[in-house]
Amino acid sequence: MNASGVQPSSRPGGRTARNRAAVRDATLAELAEHGYAGLTVEAVATRSGVHKTTVYRRWGGVDGLVVDALALADEDDWAPPDTGSLDGDLRELAREVVRTFAAAQTAFVAAAFQSERAAAALHAFYAERHRRAEEVVTRAVARGEVPAGTDAGAVVKAAVAPFFFRVVIAGELATTELADQSAAAVAHAARAGIYA
Incomplete structure (x- = not known):
């Protein structure tokens, strides 16, 4: 796990792949430490050990770095x-x-407000995560915990939506207590057939 709390992607052989992995990990670490406003190609180049001209040539700038970091969802084994x-x-x-x-x-959310490319990449990232997470509802239907026909996507999104509002809009901290409360409320609603 890197400094951003995100599991680094798999690293196939070759210098290009190693450089991409190093730059991606450096981008995530810089975003975690300094946010989108503080992200620079120079800092990523220094942290990754990849020359800044290579970073500019391959990623084009800050937007390209953010987009590539978000492409992790298509490539990881989460x-x-x-x-x-x-x-x-x-x-x-x-x-x-x-x-x-x-x-x-x-930082990714902040980037999405300032860059159309980052917004599209963030949307794709969460769409893929939500698609995979729907399996928890599919299993719950199979176990008889929730009614057949329960909208898996709606359940997953409802369970995590409070964080986006309270952190991004209200400026509050996301807490474990909020996580547990949100999950319990959505699970109760799903069992009651609200999402069917």
Whole structure:
């Protein structure tokens, strides 16, 4: 796990792949430490050990660095938790969001407000994460915890949506207590058929 709290991507052989991985990890670390406003190609080049002319040539600038870092969702092996219950799975998903907000996620959201490319990459990142996370609801339906026809995407999004509002809009801290409360409320609503 790198300084941003994000698991580094797999690193296939070759100098190009090693450079990309080093730059991506440096970008995540810089975002976690300095935010989007403080992200510079020079700092990423220094941290990664990749010459800044190579970084400019390959990534073009700050937007390119952010977009490539967000492409992680298409390439990693992240899988949703499997605790054996919808309550437990949603709680772990929500707690994971708390942990990632402590790292670089707020910087990615800030980048999305300032860059169309970053916004598109952030949308694709979360669309992929949500798609994978829907499995927790599919399993809950199979176990009989929630009604057949429950909208898995709506359940997953509802479980994590409070963080985005309270952190990005209200300027509050994401906490474990908020994660647990949100997950419990959504699991209860799903069992009651609200999302069916």
